[in-house]
Amino acid sequence: MDVNKVFEYTRYLDGIEKMKAAHVVLAEYAYTPSLPEKGYTNRTLHVDLSTMKISEKKVDEAMKKTFTGGRGFGLKYLWDAIKPTTKWNDPENDIIISPGPICGITQYPGAGKSLVVTLSPITNIPIDSNVGAYLGPLLKFSGFDALEIQGKATEDVIVVLEGVKGRVTIERAPLESVNSHVAAEQFTHEYAADEADRRNVSVASAGQAAEHSLIGCLNFCYYDVRRKVTRLKQAGRGGIGTVFRDKHLKALVVHGPQVKGDMNRPADLGRVQRAGVKLHREMHDFDDKMCTMRKVGTTNIVSVMNAYDLLPVMNFQYGSHPDAKHIDKTTWIRKFTQGIPDGCWYGCSMACAHGVDEFALRTGPYQGHKVIVDGPEYETAAGCGSNCGIFDPHWVIECNFYCDTYGIDTISFGTITGFVMECWQRGILDKERTGGLELTWGNGEAQLEMMHQMARGEGFGAQYAGQGVHRMKTMFADNGWGDRQLLDDIALEGKGLEQSEYMSKESLAQQGGYYLTNKGPQHDEAWLIFMDMVNNQIPTFEDKAEALYYFPMFRTWFGLNGLCKLPWNDIEPGDNRTANTPQEAAKVPEHVQNYVDLFSGVTGREITKEEIIAMSERVYQFQRVFDLRMGKGTRQYDKAPYRAVGPVTREEYESRQERYDKQLTDWMKVDPAGKSTEEKMALHRAYREDRYQKLVDAVYKRRGWTENGIPTLETLRRNGIDFPEVVAAVKPHLK
Amino acid sequence: MKYLKTTPAKCKGVRACEKACARTINKSDDPAKSAIRVTAKDGVFEINVCNQCGACIDICPVKALSRNKQGVVMLDRKLCVGCLMCVGYCPTLSMRTHPDLREPFKCIACGACARACPEQALEIAEK
Structure with missing residues (x-):
């Protein structure tokens, strides 16, 4: 098609000047804008909507070493912000948006992600959600490694970060829509100087239904310069949009500088460029x-x-x-x-x-x-x-x-x-x-x-x-x-x-991939169905446990750094399957090396493939303890509903009778002949539920947890997160 | 459409073109900053340079690549975000990048290399 085609969309810009004129500045904060140095700006912006106070926090070396960025920063700030008794709609609940040190590089696919962390209304434990669009990078290039929003306004407000001017405001904005496709367009047009500047504005917003449900998502927008329209990407999971609206936030507007290819001021731009061009070429070829x-x-x-x-x-x-x-x-x-x-x-x-x-x-x-x-x-x-x-x-x-x-x-x-x-x-x-x-x-x-x-x-x-x-x-x-x-x-x-949208009944490893997770059943941690069910590459409990250690740890790393998972294994080097064993090929070793190059190239801190796992595990174990601190994080919360494990109803069994009958013979050494469907279903249920519990045992052991799913003190020490308050959260459960 | 026509059979590997190009478009004597590249393969010289096909124009996410009045594909560095997708997607691998340079670079059919070539292996032509 003609890439310069003019699309006809309904527009929501009538009266835009009047809308902007109706804004009332309720609080204002001036700061000195700065670009990151080797991926970090070394400071965080904190906005309290209850007190209308805006301030900065320093990000020190210890914070970067332990939590890396992104989801790690989000979890640390949330830990500090709330108490074990905090509920999602308490004012101290915090929404943290953190892009991570690699976020904002333009050379490698999938590098504009931010992680949004809050105490979830749907789970009452921390949720982290990975979102694209431009807000995270523009936040960082405006001077901040993270933005925290605490407190609760008494009326609908917006927060505006003018990253070139060095000005943060909380404003009353009564006339714009709360619904995201309209809000994104209206606020983008209000704060951009002209058409060329629109790509430098990104708006976070939720919508009407986020106010009346617990499953609200947060939209981040970006301006599509070809279509000339704002588009939306979502921090979808866990009700972050619900918390956003509960704080009476209508929108967060970030207006940053025009993006260039070196704005992270990487330690070695050439190393980042080489990894990027290599992957672009793979995309072109494969x-x-x-x-x-x-x-x-x-x-x-x-x-x-x-x-x-x-x-x-x-x-x-x-x-x-x-x-x-x-x-x-x-x-x-x-x-x-x-x-x-x-x-x-x-x-x-x-x-x-x-x-x-x-x-x-x-x-x-x-x-x-x-x-x-x-x-x-x-x-x-x-x-x-x-x-x-x-x-x-x-x-x-x-x-x-x-x-x-x-x-x-x-x-x-x-x-x-x-x-x-x-x-x-x-x-x-x-x-x-x-x-x-x-x-x-x-x-x-x-x-x-x-x-x-x-x-x-x-x-x-x-x-x-x-x-x-x-x-x-x-x-x-x-x-x-x-x-x-x-x-x-x-x-x-x-x-x-x-649960997200894959059938896990025939893949035990994926049952673990869904239900042995920190934030609930999503496919962010591990997607093992093909390795397990289709290719039978991880047959034993120990094999599955190893996969349920490696992949969640590895994939956590994307969220620490502001990266998308998809360019890791939804494209592969041409020789990935021939140069590696099937189990190694699933890790896409050459792409893991790309990530080593990206992190080392941006931050100047030389890491290895093994350190990727170590960086992730620190945060992963910390999140498990955080769940525990908030009243979950034990074995009883890692159970799976039976629909995810096996056939619940007669119709389900009979729809796959041949397969299930064969499993009775092969797995349970039971002759299905003469047995009623109900009897066969009961045999399956007993077998499958027992098998799931054996998997739980193996995974806990591999992750360094007790039989009740508690990280041991040795696990905390090994990961360097044996801080007094972390140990205190765990200790009562170790008796 | 103006472009740099190459006749590899005439090339003797002097590489004066690379020096002239690097100097002209990147103010450098480093041949790695040249948009034209000469390589020797089995004793035969190959010349790689943009043929102005324009495949990169539609790849660019910020419309930083466009044709000028002569049909030459030009990069607007002010708009460019340095993503290098054009480098990875160039059908002839003629869009260049260098670690010292934030933005990619390419042949702009200026003719500096043709003037420098002692073997007349290069010329500005129309197609």
Whole structure:
């Protein structure tokens, strides 16, 4: 297509001067702008919305050595900000945005990420969420390694960081929209000097539905210079947008300097450049043959998951569906505008941030508007699509759009909708209980209306769905709706967080990958289904435990440094599979070396591949202790709902009877002949639940934890995090 | 469209072109800062330089690459973010980078190398 095509979108700029003129500055802080030195600015900005006080904190060498940056800084600041008794909506809860030392380099794909950390409303433990777009890098180039927002304003305010002028303000801004696709456009236009300056503005915002639910996401925007429109990326998981709106924040605006290729002032620019060019070239040579990320992004795996019986269908009951072809890459390649550089930060040649342009909305307050929709990505297509029995791409896109603009996590929303639709299927919900919503499989309009209810703060959407599956199953049981055991089995959540969108029933390692995690079942820590189930490369408990040590530690490192996981293994060197054993190939050793080069090249601190793991483990173990400090972090919170482990219902068993019967023979040495489905299901359940517990034992041992999942004092010492308050959090559990 | 036409058969590996180019576009005597490169392979010289195909123009995320009136692909350094995607995506590997330089660089068909070449292996031409 013509990369300079002019797109027609509905605009929200009428009266923009009046909106800006209505701002009232409530607090102001002047500072001296500075660029990072070797990746760090060595200071953090702190904003307290209760006292309206704005201040700076120094980042010292010990902080950098122990916590590196990004998620590490976020967890440390959150630890210092809250008490074990703090609730998510207490004023002391802190939202920390931290980009990490490598973040902001332009030469290597996926290097514009920030980590957002807060005490989650959905889990009551720390959540960290990795988000693209420009806000993190612009924050750093404005002078700060992190931004902390504490306290709670009494009315809707915005925080504005003018990174060139050296000015931070808290402002009353009454006229702009709270919904993100509008807020991003309005604030970008208000604070940019002209068209050329718009790319130097990034806005963080949530939306109406984040106010009335516990699953609010935070959107970061960036200005697409070709389409001339603001676009949104999400810190999706764990309700960060809910905390943002609870603090009465309408938006955070960062207006930084124009970005250049050396703004991190790296120790060795050439080393960074060489790694970047090498990966750009791999992308050029192999992406079309490997994952086609540049054409269809992460949706390339819908058809793969469907083929391997791994695509969540109807609340994870089934793993494939004949209609999945309507929401796979063959559809998205037509819906996504092709041929435009689509990275969510400069230099991302993987370019997976695809957009559906000039999309006409059918429902809600923006009905009839023509908008750009960022995505859907795989998780949204699977979660809001197949998992709800919805295979009409229109509804998937519209659901994606409203989740984003209302500030809702598409993953939690997809898993929630699948759960309530199954409750409808089983008679646990009906029209009377839902207040008229017909939550039948495939009903995209009902799914959207449930979300509009969340946005309006009314009806079943706000009262039930927006509270997440963990609370819903208790509310349903308390209402006398459905059997508690069944509800526990089919609610895909751990620690309160909804599971992301892969079927883990046939991969024990992935059950651990989901449920032996610090923040709940997401695919940020480990994705082991292919290594385990498809390729059988980690057959023993010890093999699986080793994978559940290495991969979560390795992948944590992306979040410490402001990097995206995707360019690590969604593109590989051409000889990766031939030059390495299968187990080593899964680590993509050449790309791990790239990360060594990036970190050493930026910071000047020479590291090894092994130190990557050591850096991560310090933060990972610290986060586990943090969970413990907040009342979770023990074995009972690492359990998996049975739907993630094996077949809950007769229909599920019978849909894969041949496979399950064979497993009875092969695994349990039991002859299935003459046994009822219920008897066979009971045998499977006993076997699979026991197997999961054996995995837990092996993983705890490998991670240096007790049988109850507590990091030992030796583990804390080995990781250099045996600080008095960390030891104090652990000690009562070691008796 | 103006471009640098090369005749490798005439090249004797003098590399005067590299020096002239580095001096002209990067004010340096370092041949690694030249947009034109001469390499010897099996006793035969190869000349690598941008053919102004323009594939890089659509790769650039900030529209820093465009054609000038003569059809030559030019980089606007003020807009460039130094991401080097154009380097990785150049079909002929003729977009250059150097550790001393924040932005990439390329042949601008200025003709300095052609003037320096004693063998007339280079000339500014139209296509």
